[in-house]
Amino acid sequence: MTKNKQFINYLLNVDSRTDRLLNASNRFAEIGQSYTRVSAITGSNLVENGFHLITRPNTEANWRSIQKIFKMFLESGDEFCFVFEDDVIFNPGFDLFSKCFHENFDQAVDVLQFGFLTFEGRNDDRKKNIYKVIRVYLLNLILARLKFVRFFSKSDYLANRTIFKILLDRLRESEKQILMQKQLGLKHPLIRAFEPGTHGFIISRRMAQLVCEFNLPMIMSADLVFMTLAKNPQFNIYRMGFPLASQDDTTPSINGHASRNYDLAFELLGK
Amino acid sequence: MVVDFATQATLSQFPEIDHVQFVLMNEQKNSIDFDLGETYLSTSEAKELESHFKIIKDFLSSNHEHLLIFDSSKITSVDRLCSSIKAILESQFDEIDLLQFKYVAKRFRLEKPVYDSTTFMGDLGIYIGRNLASIDLIYRNWIQLSRFFYRATNKSLWVFSKVVPVKLIKKISSRVSGLGHVSISRGEYALRKALNLEVPLIYHSFEKGLDCYLVSRKFATAILTVNNPALVNLNLIYSACARTQNLVCIRVGKNFL
Numbered sequence: 001m002t003k004n005k006q007f008i009n010y011l012l013n014v015d016s017r018t019d020r021l022l023n024a025s026n027r028f029a030e031i032g033q034s035y036t037r038v039s040a041i042t043g044s045n046l047v048e049n050g051f052h053l054i055t056r057p058n059t060e061a062n063w064r065s066i067q068k069i070f071k072m073f074l075e076s077g078d079e080f081c082f083v084f085e086d087d088v089i090f091n092p093g094f095d096l097f098s099k100c101f102h103e104n105f106d107q108a109v110d111v112l113q114f115g116f117l118t119f120e121g122r123n124d125d126r127k128k129n130i131y132k133v134i135r136v137y138l139l140n141l142i143l144a145r146l147k148f149v150r151f152f153s154k155s156d157y158l159a160n161r162t163i164f165k166i167l168l169d170r171l172r173e174s175e176k177q178i179l180m181q182k183q184l185g186l187k188h189p190l191i192r193a194f195e196p197g198t199h200g201f202i203i204s205r206r207m208a209q210l211v212c213e214f215n216l217p218m219i220m221s222a223d224l225v226f227m228t229l230a231k232n233p234q235f236n237i238y239r240m241g242f243p244l245a246s247q248d249d250t251t252p253s254i255n256g257h258a259s260r261n262y263d264l265a266f267e268l269l270g271k
Numbered sequence: 272m273v274v275d276f277a278t279q280a281t282l283s284q285f286p287e288i289d290h291v292q293f294v295l296m297n298e299q300k301n302s303i304d305f306d307l308g309e310t311y312l313s314t315s316e317a318k319e320l321e322s323h324f325k326i327i328k329d330f331l332s333s334n335h336e337h338l339l340i341f342d343s344s345k346i347t348s349v350d351r352l353c354s355s356i357k358a359i360l361e362s363q364f365d366e367i368d369l370l371q372f373k374y375v376a377k378r379f380r381l382e383k384p385v386y387d388s389t390t391f392m393g394d395l396g397i398y399i400g401r402n403l404a405s406i407d408l409i410y411r412n413w414i415q416l417s418r419f420f421y422r423a424t425n426k427s428l429w430v431f432s433k434v435v436p437v438k439l440i441k442k443i444s445s446r447v448s449g450l451g452h453v454s455i456s457r458g459e460y461a462l463r464k465a466l467n468l469e470v471p472l473i474y475h476s477f478e479k480g481l482d483c484y485l486v487s488r489k490f491a492t493a494i495l496t497v498n499n500p501a502l503v504n505l506n507l508i509y510s511a512c513a514r515t516q517n518l519v520c521i522r523v524g525k526n527f528l
Contacts, residue, residue, distance in 0.1 A: 214497075214502060220512065228508070230511075231507055269458065
């Protein structure tokens with residue numbers, strides 16, 4: 001991983017939503033960054049082309065649009081790309097984060113999510129996130145003070161103990177998270193997870209290659225793909241403690257992800 | 272149906288399923304020719320995925336409608352399972368894509384499973400916290416209790432409104448029904464009875480555990496390509512597919528195998 005990396009900002013926009021494109025252009029101008037517009041695939045495109053769909057057309061169109069970005073990104077020679085949706089709003093601190101990522105960041109990361117849903121209307125989820133951030137922060141703080149544990153890894157007896165291996169792995173993970181936090185100039189810790197929302201994330205070349213043909217025929221929505229992949233320890237998928245990009249209140253292009261009747265018994269029994 | 276010797280012997284005792292074709296898992300495991308290509312899984316996860324995918328692939332080359340996979344050396348108390356299989360074989364429920372009969376009762380969830388809660392009233396997590404509410408013992412007892420409560424409340428209000436024709440009672444009754452809990456709970460109860468399963472059914476959920484589950488042809492076709500390249504293990508991909516609510520995925524609320 002090199003410093004002063006090259007990266008492109010891709011902005012996903014449906015052709016008919018010129019209002020959103022204008023808003024996004026102004027926001028990018030405010031932070032002094034350029035972007036490459038990618039014409040989003042729509043559900044009607046898929047239906048017209050006779051795709052066999054399991055999900056709603058617009059949900060599948062969203063995932064295929066994101067895959068279209070990945071394919072464009074792979075054709076370029078860049079290490080990372082920033083993916084935005086056209087309703088993105090940059091929160092305070094985004095420009096600093098972007099600058100730090102470009103200049104200082106040198107850790108192995110596959111996906112870094114900086115825009116996700118905060119569930120403003122659902123207090124329990126917001127509280128849950130705050131508790132999680134505090135928990136990760138405190139855990140990192142404690143583990144950072146346990147560097148002496150590494151000394152015991154010289155002992156053959158301890159080195160073969162599973163519990164010791166887990167502790168050592170967790171220690172390394174905490175050190176990495178603290179380093180990443182410092183390099184990105186963040187006040188809050190990074191969390192190894194992916195949350196609902198694909199309006200702002202960074203993806204590496206390796207991950208883009210892997211998911212280019214993944215989830216086809218589409219069953220999982222785009223955010224669920226990364227949420228699921230984040231459960232695999234082989235991948236370095238992180239999110240911010242608090243989002244640095246949120247969404248505006250313009251009419252969404254995609255509504256709902258589930259196409260199934262909520263009452264399965266009604267569907268199966270037919271009464 | 273993919274079973275081991277012991278399970279085949281047990282299942283063979285039930286005349287309801289005597290026409291089901293048995294395939295022995297051990298034979299399959301010894302002759303895996305399904306190549307996953309490059310995987311990002313541990314060796315055991317990759318082997319598990321390979322063996323199940325091989326079976327699914329074989330199933331797709333046959334003309335059967337559903338595939339029931341047993342991946343366990345010892346299965347007991349199969350009487351309820353057999354009656355349930357019989358109901359499915361009688362083609363009442365062709366639309367079921369994934370039906371999990373056995374799961375590992377641990378806290379392995381991408382998110383809390385969807386239990387017919389169009390509002391948050393029935394979500395125990397609000398009252399005692401998500402972590403505590405997701406413990407299997409608490410979770411399944413709460414489901415049974417809350418479903419019983421919804422059904423009983425609606426029934427009593429309905430009976431009371433017949434005896435005492437007061438407008439207010441009717442209004443309350445319609446409000447309670449309007450929440451969606453009662454109608455869904457009643458429907459779930461009917462579905463449970465129709466499937467001959469005396470345990471609550473959890474919609475859109477798949478828990479860790481590949482010991483016994485049923486997949487449809489549609490689901491089997493999709494699952495073979497959806498995790499290609501193999502980036503996540505089988506438990507996770509099933510859980511994620513169930514969570515999308517795009518397929519008919521159900522699991523039992525309590526293990527009976």
